[in-house]
Amino acid sequence: MDMTLSKEHQMVRQLFHEFAVKELEPWAEETDEKHRFPWENVRKMQSNGFMGIPFPRELGGQGCDTLAYILAVEEFAKVCATTSVILSAHTSLAADAIYIHGNDEQKEKFLRPLADGTKLGSFALTEPEAGTDAAGQQTKAVRDGEEWVINGSKIFITNGEVADIYIVFAMTDKSAGTRGISAFIIEKGTPGFSFGPPEKKMGIRGSSTCELVFEDCRIPIGNLLGREGKGFGIAMSILDGGRIGIAAQALGIAEGAFENTVNYVKERKQFNNPIAKFQNTQFMLAQMKTDIESARYLVYNAALMKDSGKPYSVEAAMAKLKSSQVAAEVTRECVQLHGGYGYIQSFQVERMMRDAKITEIYEGTSEVMKMVISGSVLR
């Protein structure tokens, strides 16, 4: 199989790289240190067409594909993991949910502003008692005439509070188990919809993560996404796509730390030699480079599978499992090669090591990825 990027993919990568270095990198440290949501970055991504990369032009998107979008997440994650997850949650989880499962009216009303950069999206599945066991949803939706009434709360929601459009899952029939879960589109500003305080996190500190609270929140029946009772399947299928985004984020974090470290070991001298001259350094770099490239093939392959319309759930799980492991391991080794400086905040690898950890947890932990993969093996 030929994994060489086409000319258009090479050029979009070059575009994202230039944008990342010029617009994102200068603010990455401050974004992390001050736990500040990078609105400037989001506005620039919006005005340059980066918020709707894989969606058709007729719906406000750019008419590219998953691979092009993945390259954006990867390039941005090399310099600022926070910005890359904002893009990933918006595109893979919120916008794609409406693109795949929305009706024409919903696509026009909700997908178009997400794809053309007017609005920001978010996806809310996790609850205090429903993490990996997503079927244990407590949030309820009750039909009342021409409205659904939502009650409950969601936690750890990426782009929470900053987003305009939320995909929210709730139980419409408790007795039906996973077949009683439905998906809804809820707009910020709807009465009864409020936010908890932002979480203070180990990494990706500039991204907004908070609780969503619904108290007798009434939404029109037209905001039901997909059919009633089909929410669990929608959540699982959308998370499959989201995992390719997180896998790309992890790949980018690993590459960013690696590039920083390659430069560092050429400069840093000990025993009168740059530490790059020592075989221990060389072997560590060799292993890291090999791990990064193996993750890259899995990530790009999963994106290509999604673009070709084939089932890609297992490929996405393998890409995320491997890529997040590589990100955690590579950033840890990069800190080690930096020695004491690696533990100091102003050296980027310190931030990257903290940022990498979440990729093993969110949008399905590594353990969930293993369940998906082993399930396909033992079928």
Add this chain to the structure above:
Amino acid sequence: MNIVVCIKQVPDTKEVRIDPVKGTLIRQGVPSIMNPDDKSALEAALRLKDQKGARVIALSMGPLQADTVLREALAMGVDEAYLISDGAFGGADTWATSSTLAAAISKLDYDLVLTGRQAIDGDTAQVGPEIAEHLGIPHISYAEEIRIEGDTVVVKRQFEDRYQILSAKMPVLITALSELNQPRYMTPGGIFSAFREKEVARWTRADIPIDDANIGLKGSPTRVIATYPKQMKEPGTKIETGVDESVQYLLEKLKEKYIL
């Protein structure tokens, strides 16, 4: 309004090294980019398109790889792109280049021709004004601002210590400084469309109405006798004595070198 923009693919001189023996550029492994001044000329054209409505045509002469900068131009928003590429045009100096470009432009319907001030690989700043001479139209160089008023172009022409406001009736050629603007990014969709939907038309020798005497190496009056890297100056001497002593020292040194 039709605007023709001339763009050149150049080696990224930030990445270029000079062969110390031959004195030539080592181009191997050096990324190629759109010449920065040309990119500003292109951005100026696209802004006029946004404001007034215009058809923007990008033109480049170079090897087949120069297709890339024309795709970039398409991804930024130009309407048409032409690549003038033929072995017969190879080795051209500024005279042959400007003659060829002018002959190509004469085939097009144009009101305004925009070029960059100069290319970062040659730094001559000759090609733009020469094109205007060949076409028999006025030119305004070093543009820092461009405005259209009816059939007239008003340009702020920048010098080191002052500027001029000049106006000229179209058709006119303008050379742009990179200070003119901050070029826009390509859009992802623009890039996909540049490769999948749009075309870069190729013009070869047969397509350009020009005499053989004015093209390629043979049509180039410039003869390069030798090239050599600039020698770095030796570091200066810093004198940190009192004013009178320093002046005395300086006077002696100037006399020693027969400057005084």
